Amino acid sequence: MGKRGHRTVFFEKDVSYYASTRDDIDIPGCELGLYDRWEDVVVDAIREIDDADVAMVTSYCQDGRAASRLLFEAGSCTRCFYDLDTPVTISRLRAEESVEYLPVNGLTDFDLVLSYTGGEALRTLSTLLGARRVAALYGSVDPEIHRPAAPVPEFAADLSYLGTYAADRQETLEWLFIEAARQKPESRFVIGGAQYPSDFPWATNIHFVRHLAPSQHPAFYCSSRLTLNVTRRAMAEMGYCPSGRLFEAAACGGPILSDAWEGLSEFYQPGSEILVCRDTEDVLDALSRPEAELQRIAATARERTIAEHTAERRAMELESILEAIHVGYHPGSGEGKPHSTTGIFQGTVASGQPL
Secondary structure, three states: OHHHOEEEEEEEEOOHHHHHHOOOOOOOOEEEEEEOOHHHOHHHHHHHHHHOOEEEEEOOOOOHHHHHHHHHHOOOOEEEEEEOOHHHHHHHHHOOOOOOOOOOOOOOOOOEEEEOOOOHHHHHHHHHHOOOOEEEOOOOEOOOOOOOOOOOHHHOEEEEEEOOOOHHHHHHHHHHHHHHHHHOOOOOEEEEOOOOOOOOOOOOOEEEEOOOOHHHHHHHHHOEEEEEEOOOHHHHHHOOOOOHHHHHHHHOOOOEEEEOOOOHHHOOOEOOOEEEEOOHHHHHHHHOOOHHHHHHHHHHHHHHHHHHOEHHHHHHHHHHHHHHOOOOOOOOOOOOOOEEEEEEOOOOOOOOOOO
16 A cells, blocks of 8 residues: 555554564555554554544454444544454354454444455345445455565475464365375475464375465475465355465466365466365376476466456555545545555554465
8 A cells, every 4th residue: 555655554462473473564654553452552543543534443453342442433534344354253253152353233333344255255244244335355465575486495395285274274174185195195295384283184295384484485385386275164165265375376376276165266267277176186186287287377377466466456446445435535646645544453464364
């Protein structure tokens, strides 16, 4: 957003996990306010909201309810909620669990609700949580960071997978990755990520690389013949749920093998831009594809990513969404004062995308 003339202020609680894995806090056009207690930044937050055109709270914000109340009480800006994991939010509500980042009366008071997931998720945000205006704002990639890179021997693999451990991805990971490794003991498989438990079912030909900084992701993707995308269960069941890692791998020119979910073809065409697997046999078939075919698939996926799935493209989409609800500025005009957005959220500043 900074490159398009906007000023964005983030407030983030400085929890230990994010502090140890935070990638970057020096982003042009963005200011980060880290805090230990919400009470310590309320005055600053009110000042920024009063000066903002748009104020936004996101899912997983530990002080989400307090932040939302502040938005409704302060300023006259457009008030937004951005759910970065809508299927998980919905599944928790349907299970009658408390969702701590949602206001007690749902999403009815927000002028706009954005979702990292499209399709049925958007309708459910309206019917279940009372959202009045909803729109999908999918993940994206910065092609200046994620681009083809030289392979690194440590990451060399026939099939790689990058992602934080998640219990609701484990079953799919077992039959798409672990079982494939068992059936191809002569091949090398690599997992990169964090929080993997001690009882994870490793095989002798599965190698593990702990948390990787974004600067290492391109080399990771480019060091394997294929990289696997596995979607969390709730997201896969709802569909229209491209992960940030999917766009990253494509931008780096890595051939992608993905689990199947509704809406995938809206982002990449199966067979020509991405390979899709539903069982172990599909994985083994993909691994047997000629190298030239895999590189053609990777090249077409990268071309589409640069055209449709960059951060700049998403910024333009957000501008259009906001303009459509009469925010009061004209995207890309460069006229008048710089547009100001206050974001109150919990997440990693560099990507803003959950693994």
